[in-house]
Amino acid sequence: MVACWVTFTGATLVACRGGLPARSQPMKLRILGCSGGIGGRASGTTAFLADDDILVDAGTGVGELELDELLRIDHVFVTHAHLDHIVSIPLLVDSVGELRDTPLTVYATAETIRMLRLHVFNWQIWPDFTTIPDCHRSYLRFHPVEPGHPIRLGARMVTPLPARHSVPTVAYCLDSGEGKLVYTGDTEYSTELIAAINALDHVRHLIVETAFPESQHGLALTARHLCPSLLHAMLDEIAGAPEVHIAHLKPGQCERIMGEIAAGAGRLHPVRLEQGMILEF
Template sequence: MKLTVLGCSGGIGAPHSRTTSFLVDDDIVIDCGTGVGDLPLAALLRIDHVFVTHAHLDHIAALPLLIEAVGELRERPLTVHATPETITILRSHIFNWLIWPDFSAIPDRTAPYLRFAPIAEGESRCLGGRTITALPVCHTVPAVGYCLDSGAGQLVFSGDTTYCAELITAINACPALRHLIIEAAFPDEQRDLAATSRHLCPSLLQAVLAELTGSPEIHVSHLKPGGAARTMAQIDAGGGRLRPRQLRQGQVLEF
């Protein structure tokens, strides 16, 4: 499998600061932040599945526009995989005819442009020999991470989370883990804010990494454009067995 970083920033306002979105091979998107908007129409048409970690805007901003762009050009619905709680939020607050049309009913409910597919924590989807499993995380809204398994290797994306023992257990249960994409939204001087908003900061990230039993490459996402250098410097100063690196837009990870 190949994961291409379309966006991994915790905000906008700097060069290459597209928000969270990853293209897997050419037909799956993990989260649908603003990075999806850089894809040409031909690439958008190849996307059949979108896996959403949670409903915060930086992770779903391009989803309504993606469906509007490709809906009438596709022969089958675009499938959005998310927890039942996240689907309820998307239906109530985005695809509600007030913010955006309900594309699960356009052109009609028997042949819509959009199909929601509920996925529960711990549940897997098998798509052409690739397995994607929802993992437990701890955020301010219902959320999951995802483990992507090619059969030859695995990649875990935490989505948005604070320290979460259940996530650590799930990561340690991945025997072929090659890559871990994990967030660090705030520097350590904002640790209280990180805890309140259920994000990670360098010290909390180091606590997570210290409990990992494997040796995957660690890629740090969700850095704020104005504080990325400071946060990464604090992560680097923290030492530890695993040496995280900043994830970059355009980066390609294979596993």
């Protein structure tokens, strides 16, 4: 295991492998899962692997990785506490905890961390790995994040952005130093998120959810998800020209939703995100 050190500067966590900051170079995001539900080999729920050490959300797609790949993950950035985005965290830390030299770090809002502690790592659903083998050298640790406060990992930076869902949530901007990728997580139409995206430069990719077809517009509003018309309203406000990738499609509704998106497509021409894809930025 490569040595790692961390320091705190204000609200920013600085972490470097081997004690030296890495040079700025493109990042690669591997899509381990991007489905809004399970059902089939290519229907893992949301999990993205950036380079080989950063996991963004931890749905069932994490099961695509071999043990040696799981061991290389040092950082897990969580958008929100819904099961399809966090289900693999308990299994991941259980699989690799005793094999690691440093704790696995989970980054999330204070409220999401509270929910993970209360409902998952509570010695009933799962052991509390923040106290195993003891509090001073645990397998797992939590690091709270806030919108607008970046986490720097060598030359890379991960910045939470404001989003709105049925539970507290954030989006994330991943910045390689060469370009940026924004992942909205689960969100409804959000002027705050749109403004945050428009304040960024060099956004090459935008991953945005569309969970429901237009016939379920009311359900989308209630559940605080997007449907095609709400997606179009959001994309019409995006100032730049990123490649737009649609995620979190409900199984059995994928073709219908993508057809409705294509029928009303504006200048950004969204495409479906698929498991196994690699996005470079």
